[in-house]
Amino acid sequence: MSLSPHHYRELLAAALPVATDSDTLDPDVRTLFTPANHRKALEPDVTVVQGGPGVGKTVWFKALQNDRLRQLAAAEYQLPRLNRVTPLAGYGTALRPDQYPSQRALDHLQRIAKPEDIWTAVVLCAVRAEGISELVEWSDRVRWLLEHPDASERALAKADDNAGRHGVTMLFLFDGLDRLHSSRDVNDSLVRGILQVALDLRTRTRNLRAKVFIRPDMFDGIRLNFPDASKLVANAADLTWSPTSLYGLLFHRMGNSDNPHSAQFIADTGEWDTQGERRTPPRSLVGDSEHQKQVFTAIAGPYMGTDRRKGITYTWLPNHLTDGIGQVSPRSFLAALRKATDITGERHSTYEFALYWDGIRQGVQEASGIRVVEIREDIPWVATAIAPLGGLQVPIEESDVVQRWEERKLRTALDELSQQTAEGNEERSAPTGPLSTDYGKLIAELIELGVMSRRANGKLDLPDVYRIAFDIGRKGGVPRVR
Structure with missing residues (x-):
């Protein structure tokens, strides 16, 4: 007997961490995943x-x-x-x-x-x-x-x-x-x-x-x-994560949850190996995209809306969490799913699947917000450089980016940021400042970080995982947080 949407949601709520910060969450025998x-x-x-x-x-x-x-x-x-x-x-x-x-x-x-x-x-x-x-x-x-x-x-x-x-x-x-x-x-x-x-x-x-x-x-x-x-x-x-590794992590957490519905999830998804407290998923559940797609479709439905034109749910989620160099962090992935679970339970509890498609979209918005907070803490100058681009739309010409930076006096802002940190010298503060304040080199460094990317036609782009929370638009893309 398969799990109902409500039971799936209960299992997801128990399996997905409320906080995803590795500084505050320690790995244990159940949660440690080995990609x-x-x-x-x-x-x-x-x-x-x-x-x-x-x-x-x-x-x-x-x-x-x-x-x-x-x-x-x-x-x-x-x-x-x-x-x-x-x-x-x-x-x-x-x-x-x-x-x-x-x-x-x-x-x-x-x-x-x-x-x-x-x-x-x-x-x-x-x-x-x-x-x-x-x-x-x-x-x-x-x-x-x-x-x-x-x-x-x-x-x-x-x-x-x-x-x-x-x-x-x-x-x-x-x-x-x-x-x-x-x-x-x-x-x-x-x-x-x-x-x-x-x-x-x-x-x-x-x-x-x-x-x-x-x-x-x-x-x-x-x-x-x-x-x-x-x-x-x-x-x-x-340390990289493929889409199959990300879904493998999700299913691993669902199978190792204390929630009583975990046992049914294990029964439905193949032969798991149990060693003491730890349950290890079958290889197909952590490495076979077709098997994963079937399992996730049972949880979230096949499409991000009424039909495939809106996107295939299994591929849509990691695609919209990918940075400019093709990487997705498990922290963002789990945060998006946690938000989607909460939104669906609060507003769409009678939906035919455990996760409502618009809840997943809002999960991506949540993950974007978390990623931007991380950037502000870990690499403060990146937030200082991208924030002035709020209200613009990507893809965008490099000249338009430089013009906005000039208008907002970015070089002065970067100098002030470095000076403030040097004077404060606060314990646990992150180092500030790009390698260069030359705008061409600054863009190159942002591309290297995965915050920006350059299209074949030369225009600059921002991946959704950064774009949304920085209030930068994209025609037909996931909407900015209002």
């Missing part, structure tokens, strides 16, 4: 893991530090080496002053030492090297390293030997790298220091490794001034 194309990112020898906002960098940063989740990933990805990893946090968004310096401490440390010395001190403290780990203040730890270069080298070699004797790899994990310093130049310098230390560990030791979770735009900007970047690029991994 096939994330396997490479977990290899201990892969140093750089690139991913945009909301794609899972912090999820894997946390999961690798959890013994049970790391063992789970080792089993599902067939990566037995993960079972022989000792994870150590080198930097993250959580305030852990005993493990790594805070943003405030880094502001002081970068004035007295090179970035690579700061992070080498972090590594030595993590392995509890004698002489340095007994010190309490990070400034004292860094000074010890500067005053004892030979002892520092011996401590690193000793940690490498000890790890080898125990048959483990000590893995230093770095996340939240856009929160190292409020100045973009200083932030980039600190990240270069992390990459240098990571490269040194890979080339000079056998059993000490680093894994650096970083936004692609940050890595691209930094590697221009990093002589050995090619050595890191060669084995870098990307």
Whole structure:
């Protein structure tokens, strides 16, 4: 017996998180999803893991530090080496002053030492090297390293030997790298220091490794001034999500929900594998688009309206959440579905399917709003650059964009933003400022970020996931939020 629309909605409401921020939600045995194309990112020898906002960098940063989740990933990805990893946090968004310096401490440390010395001190403290780990203040730890270069080298070699004797790899994990310093130049310098230390560990030791979770735009900007970047690029991994992975995540959450209707959903969708608390979907449910389409059609109907001219529901949703470089974040995807569930339950509870098509459209509007809030927090200058375009319509000529920027004095606004951040120097604030305020280069950077794209005819476009919340129109597109 299949689920009714009402029961589907109850299951979706239970399975979809109200909050989708990875800083506040920790992965667990039930919710951790293992997309096939994330396997490479977990290899201990892969140093750089690139991913945009909301794609899972912090999820894997946390999961690798959890013994049970790391063992789970080792089993599902067939990566037995993960079972022989000792994870150590080198930097993250959580305030852990005993493990790594805070943003405030880094502001002081970068004035007295090179970035690579700061992070080498972090590594030595993590392995509890004698002489340095007994010190309490990070400034004292860094000074010890500067005053004892030979002892520092011996401590690193000793940690490498000890790890080898125990048959483990000590893995230093770095996340939240856009929160190292409020100045973009200083932030980039600190990240270069992390990459240098990571490269040194890979080339000079056998059993000490680093894994650096970083936004692609940050890595691209930094590697221009990093002589050995090619050595890191060669084995870098990307955290990307295909439409099948996104729907696989949805169905995984539905099957692992505490809601009683989860059992019927499992019975209706194939042979799931149950191991303790965790239920793993059949391969067809996470990798076969035709099977997924059948299941999602039962939930949301076949079309975004009365017929196929309005769009096929299964493809319409991820297509309208895609950024300018073809990426969709699971955070946006789940947020859109959560909003669609709530809207349908409140306003269309008698609809023949669990999700009403206009609820899905409003879900995309909600996801756009969330994405823009993320951009304001993570890359503030992007919001400063796009906000003046409100009220315009895309596709748009580059000259019209530049004209609007000139009218709104964008260069002045960007300078003021950088100055405000530098003066405030607030803890946990993100670095501000594009690489250049030349409007041509600014557009190129926005395209690289996926906030803009350029059409074959040269006109500029904005994907819906940004366009809607910035109040930019598109003829026949998802309407702006009023």
